[in-house]
Amino acid sequence: MSETWIILGATSSMARVFIRELAGRGDALLLAGRNMDDLKSLAQDCRLRGAAQAEAVGFDARKPGGFAALLKTAQEAPGVLNAAVFVGSMPDQAEIDADPSLVDGTVTDSFTGPARFLQMLAPELETRGKGTIVGVGSVAGDRGRLANYVYGAAKAGLATYLSGLRNRLGRSGVHVMTVKPGPVDTAMTWGLGPQPFMTTPEAVARDILKGIRKKRNVLYTAGIYRIVMLVIRLIPEPVFKKLSI
Amino acid sequence: MRWNTAEYAGWGRALRAEGELARPERRSVLGAALAEGLTPAIGNRRSYGDACLNSGGRAVDMSRLDRFLGFDPETGMLTVEAGLSLGEIVAVMAPRGWLPAAMPGTGFATVGGSVAHDVHGKNHHGAGTFGQHVSALTLINGQGEQRVTQDSELFRATMGGLGQTGVITSAELKLARCKGDIVTVTERRAEGLDEHLALLDGSEATYSVGWIDATAKGTAMGRGILEEAETGAGLVPPMKRSKTVPMDAPGFALSSPVVRLFNAAYYRRVPARGRSMVKPLGEFFFPLDRIHDWNRLYGKRGFHQFQCVVPLAEAEALREMLRRISDAGLASPLAVLKRMGSGRAGFMSFPMEGYTLAVDFPARPGAADLIRGLEDITAEAGGRIYLAKDSLGSPNRVRAMYPELDAWREAVQMADPGGALATDLVRRLRLRDKV
Numbered sequence: 001m002s003e004t005w006i007i008l009g010a011t012s013s014m015a016r017v018f019i020r021e022l023a024g025r026g027d028a029l030l031l032a033g034r035n036m037d038d039l040k041s042l043a044q045d046c047r048l049r050g051a052a053q054a055e056a057v058g059f060d061a062r063k064p065g066g067f068a069a070l071l072k073t074a075q076e077a078p079g080v081l082n083a084a085v086f087v088g089s090m091p092d093q094a095e096i097d098a099d100p101s102l103v104d105g106t107v108t109d110s111f112t113g114p115a116r117f118l119q120m121l122a123p124e125l126e127t128r129g130k131g132t133i134v135g136v137g138s139v140a141g142d143r144g145r146l147a148n149y150v151y152g153a154a155k156a157g158l159a160t161y162l163s164g165l166r167n168r169l170g171r172s173g174v175h176v177m178t179v180k181p182g183p184v185d186t187a188m189t190w191g192l193g194p195q196p197f198m199t200t201p202e203a204v205a206r207d208i209l210k211g212i213r214k215k216r217n218v219l220y221t222a223g224i225y226r227i228v229m230l231v232i233r234l235i236p237e238p239v240f241k242k243l244s245i
Numbered sequence: 246m247r248w249n250t251a252e253y254a255g256w257g258r259a260l261r262a263e264g265e266l267a268r269p270e271r272r273s274v275l276g277a278a279l280a281e282g283l284t285p286a287i288g289n290r291r292s293y294g295d296a297c298l299n300s301g302g303r304a305v306d307m308s309r310l311d312r313f314l315g316f317d318p319e320t321g322m323l324t325v326e327a328g329l330s331l332g333e334i335v336a337v338m339a340p341r342g343w344l345p346a347a348m349p350g351t352g353f354a355t356v357g358g359s360v361a362h363d364v365h366g367k368n369h370h371g372a373g374t375f376g377q378h379v380s381a382l383t384l385i386n387g388q389g390e391q392r393v394t395q396d397s398e399l400f401r402a403t404m405g406g407l408g409q410t411g412v413i414t415s416a417e418l419k420l421a422r423c424k425g426d427i428v429t430v431t432e433r434r435a436e437g438l439d440e441h442l443a444l445l446d447g448s449e450a451t452y453s454v455g456w457i458d459a460t461a462k463g464t465a466m467g468r469g470i471l472e473e474a475e476t477g478a479g480l481v482p483p484m485k486r487s488k489t490v491p492m493d494a495p496g497f498a499l500s501s502p503v504v505r506l507f508n509a510a511y512y513r514r515v516p517a518r519g520r521s522m523v524k525p526l527g528e529f530f531f532p533l534d535r536i537h538d539w540n541r542l543y544g545k546r547g548f549h550q551f552q553c554v555v556p557l558a559e560a561e562a563l564r565e566m567l568r569r570i571s572d573a574g575l576a577s578p579l580a581v582l583k584r585m586g587s588g589r590a591g592f593m594s595f596p597m598e599g600y601t602l603a604v605d606f607p608a609r610p611g612a613a614d615l616i617r618g619l620e621d622i623t624a625e626a627g628g629r630i631y632l633a634k635d636s637l638g639s640p641n642r643v644r645a646m647y648p649e650l651d652a653w654r655e656a657v658q659m660a661d662p663g664g665a666l667a668t669d670l671v672r673r674l675r676l677r678d679k680v
Contacts, residue, residue, distance in 0.1 A: 013270055013309070024337070038271050041312055048313035049337050187270050187309075191249040 002052045004028040004077035006070070006121075008059055008114055009087035011038045013186035014136065017201040018084065018208055023051035028077065032059035032070055033087075061087050061113025062105065071120050083121060084134040084208075085114045085158075090151045090188060103150050110154035115161045122165065126172040132212055133169070133176045135162040139220070142180070142229045146244050166217060177211055178218045179204075182225040197222050246278040248303065255298060256291050256540050258547030259608040260636050262298035262669060268306040272326075272414070278305055279385055279412060283665040286412040288328060288355030292362060293550045294636030295669035296407055305412065307357055313337070314415060321420040322380065327357030327413040332531060334418075339426040339526055344476070346378035346421040350581075352531040357413040362633040363405030363594040365585065367452040367474070367530070373588025374596060376404030378419045386411030386660045402656030404591030407632065407671060410660040425478030428452070428529045433519035434512065438467025438567060442560055442600065445584040451475050452529075454583050458508040459567065459576035459604050460501070466567050469582065470515050474529055484525045489537040493545040499607055501574040508578055533579075543607045548577070549636050551616045552603035554585055554596060555628035562626035563600060566619050570604060573615045577605040592653035595631045603634065613637055632670065640675040650676065 005022055009015055010031035019029060023046040031039050031046070031054060039056035046054035057070050074081060088110035096102045118133065125131045140148050141155030159178055166176035183195035184204055199222040207221040220226040232245070248265040266287075269275040278284075284303040297304075307328035315324040321343055325334070331345050332352020338344065349364040358364075363376040372378075381394045384403065391411075393400050403410045431450075435441035441455055450473030457469035497503065533539050540548070555562050563582075570576050580603065587598040606612040616637050620630055629646040630638055644650055654677060664677060671677055 011271065016270075035271075035273075038273070041272070041314065044314060045312040048316050187247075187268070187274075190268055191247040 002026045002028055003080040003082055004030065004074070006030045006032060006074050006081070006083040008032050008061075008083070008085045008117065011035060011042055012086045013188070014181070014184060014201045014204055015084070015086035016042065018086075018205040019046060020049055021205050021209055023047075023049040023054065026050050026052050028053040030055055030057055030070070030074060030077070032057045034058070034060050059087075059117075061109045064113065064116055067117050067120055070117070071124070074121065075124055080131055081125060081128060082132045082134075083118065084136070085118070086136050087114050088136070088138075088151075088155070090148060093146070093148050093150065096150050106150050107154045107157070110151065111157040111161070115158065118161075118165060122169060125169060125174045129173045131174050133162075133165065133174065134179060134208060134212065135159075135176065136179045136181065137162070139180050139182050139225050139229050143232055143240070175212075175215050177208075177216055179208055179211070180218065180220050180225065180229070182220070182222055182228070197224050197228070246274065246281060253290065253298070254547070255293050255295060255636075257293035257549055257608075257636060258540055258543070258545075259549055260295045260298060260547075260669070262295070262300040264299050264301055265303045266306050267303070268309055270309040272310065275305065275307075275310060275412075275414065283385075283387060283412070283661065283663070285408055285666050285668050286327070286357060288358040289330060289353045291349075291351050291354045291358065292633040294634060295673060296362070296633060297358075298669040299667075300669050307355060307412075310414070311355075321422070323418045323420050324415060325356055325418065326415050327355060327360075327382075329356050330354065331356065331359060332527065332534065335526060335530070338420060339423060342423055342425070343420040344423045344526075345375070346372050346419060347375040348530050349375075350531065350533070352527060352534050356416050356418070357408075360404060360413055360416060361406060361408045363590050363596075364633070365588075365596055367454045367583070369588060369596060370453070370584055370586040371451060372421070373586060374404075374590050374594060376590025376594065377588055378421070379404070379590070380417045380419055382416040383414045384411030384660070385414055386666070387662055388660065390414070398652070398656045399660060401591045402593075402653050402660070405589070405594035406591055406653065406657070407593065407676070408668065409657045409666050409671060409677065411666070423476040425476065426526045427477050427479050427481050427523050428474040428526055429477050429521060429523055430472055430474045430529055431519065431521045432470050432472050432515045434515055434517060435467075435469050435471055437464055438560075438564055441467050441469055441471070441582060442563075444471045445582070445600070448473055448584070454581060456511075457567075457580045457582045457602070458512055459570050459580040460505045460508050460574070462571045466571060467564070467582075468512060470512065472529075476526070477523070479523065481525050482523060484527060485535060487535040487537055490539055490541040492541065494542045496544055496607075496609075498542060498544070499577050504576065504578055511578065543577070543605075546608045548605050548607045549612055549616055550603060550605050550634040551619050552601060552631040552634040553619065553623040553628050554599050554601040554631075555623060555626040556597065556599040559599065559626035559628065562622050562628070563602060566602060566622055569615065569618055573611060575606045575609060575612055575615060577607065580604040592649035592656075593632070593647055595629060595633070597629060599628065601631075603631075632674075635670070638674060640673075640678075643674045643676070644680070654679070
C-alpha cells in the first residue's frame, strides 16, 4: 500500500529531489506551493517517475485562509498520511535591517505559516494513529548570528514547535522529525561563494529517508553539522557576541 | 537572476574558464536569465575540452532543469527538459522496458549536451547517433522560443551544433525497447590490432566496444578486449557502491610503468578463452560513473582526450597512431576502439563509417605534440576529430574535416546573428568566422 505525502514548499530545490525519491517508490503526492505552473510540471514529472498519484495544490504560508482546502484534500487520502515542510524564506539580513517589516513575512514563511497548518493537521494524524511529519529547519536556528538572525529566529521557533509536536504526537504513534540542514547547494546558496561542508540536495534527500526509517528525532545534514553546531552552541555568549561567524 | 562568478572547466580540466554562471531551477527563471541577454547553455560539463566554456562571459547551467515532461507508452516518445541526464532516463525508464536509443559512455551527459554533440554509443554501428532519435526540440535564440522539427536546416544545424543555434530547453526523444535492466556481456581477448579489428568487423552484437591497451608494443600492439552485449531481463545483480576520488592524484599515479602494469593485469583478467556475464545496465553503459570525479586521478593539470574516426580502409593509419602512442609512453588505461556506422544527424556530427579510437593523455609535456601528430595522421587518412573531446585542434585542420561547416554556419548566423552563443571552442577553432 503506497503512502500519501503532503509536501509544503514542493518546488524548492531540496523538496524536489526528496519528492522524486518518493515518486520512484510509488507514493501518492500532494504537492503544495505558490506557483501553480511550476507545481503542475513537477506533478507531471512525479507521475512519469512512478508516483501513484501527484496533484498540485495551492499553499501560501501568508494566506492561512487557503489551508482548510488543502487539509480537506489530505483528509480524503486513504492509508498512511505524512507531511513534509520545506517552506521558508531568507531575505538578506541587510534588507531586513533596512525594512523591519520584512520580519513578519520571514517568520510567517519559515515558522508560523507551516506551524499553523501542522496544527490543523495534527488531529487527523492522531486519529489515524500513524504517519510521519518531517519539518525542515536550519542550523541557523541553533544560535542567532549576525549574518541571518531573523531567519535563524524563525527556524528556531519552528524547531521548538516541532519538538513540542513530537512530544504530543509521539503518544499516538505519529513520528515527528526535525531536519537541520547546513549549507546545501540550492538556489538559496547559489552565488554566496564557497560554504563550509556544503552538501547536495541529493544527499539531504537520502539522509531524510534514512532518518525516517530509523525514526530519528533531530537530523543534521551534512552529519558533521551536529558537531559544528555543538561547538558553536558551547561558545560563551560574552565571547560569541564579538564573533562574526 | 543571481550570477555566480566562478572558475570552471570541462571534464579534462586542462582548459579552464572564469565567468558568470546562473543555474535556474525552474523554466520561468531560465526565461528571466536569458531575458538579460542570450548566453550559451552548459550541462554537466562532460565534454572534455572547451565546448562548455565561455571565458569572461556568462553561461547558463541547465543541470537543474531536469524534469520528465511527457511519455507515450505506445510509441516510446519521451519529452524531457534539456538538463536531465541520460543516466536518470535509464534509471526511470529501463525497468519499464525503454532505453535512450543511443548513449555515450557516461550517464551524467545531459540531453542538451547529447544533442549539441550528437553523441554516439556502443550501438552506433546499428542505431546511429543520439540526434537520429530526436524528433523535435525547443530552442530559445535570437528569434525567441521555437519548436524545431526534423525536416529543417535549423534542426540539422542543432544536432552536433555545439549549442550555437540556441539554448535547448526540451527535447522529444524516441526511446528504444529493451527487454529489461540487465545486460549479458561477452568479453574476449584480441591479441593484436589485426585481430582486434577483425573481431569488431565480425561482431553482430547490438552493443560492441573494444578496450585497447595503448601501451602495448610490437606484435601485441593494438591488443585489447572486445566487449559485446545485449539487453535482457532477469535478476539484477546489485550495483556496486559508487566511490568518489577525494583529491587530485599525484603525478606518478598514472606514470608509464604504473599504466603498463595496470593494462597488462586488466588484459589478463579476461581468460584466454573469453567469458560471459550478467551486469546491471549502468555498469556496462557507464562503467566509470561509479567513480565520481575520476578525472581528478590525472592530477590538477588535467588531461586531454584524443578521439578520431578514420575510414574503414585506413587501418594502417590506426597502426601508425598506436605506434606513436606506445612509443611516447603517455597513454592512460582509458583507451577505446570501436567500429562506427555511417549514422549522423547534423552538419557538424562527428561519425563516419570507419574505426574510432579514443585515448586519454595526462596533460604533461609532450602530450600536445603527440596529439597534434595524431591529428595529422587523422587528416591524411580522411578522418575527423571529435569536437566534444578536442582541446588542441586548429581552425584550418578542423575546417577540412567538417565539409558541411558552411551550411552549419549559415543556419547559426540566422539563429544567433549577434554571436551571443559563442563558446571558447567556437572562438578557438573560428568555426563561426567566414573564410
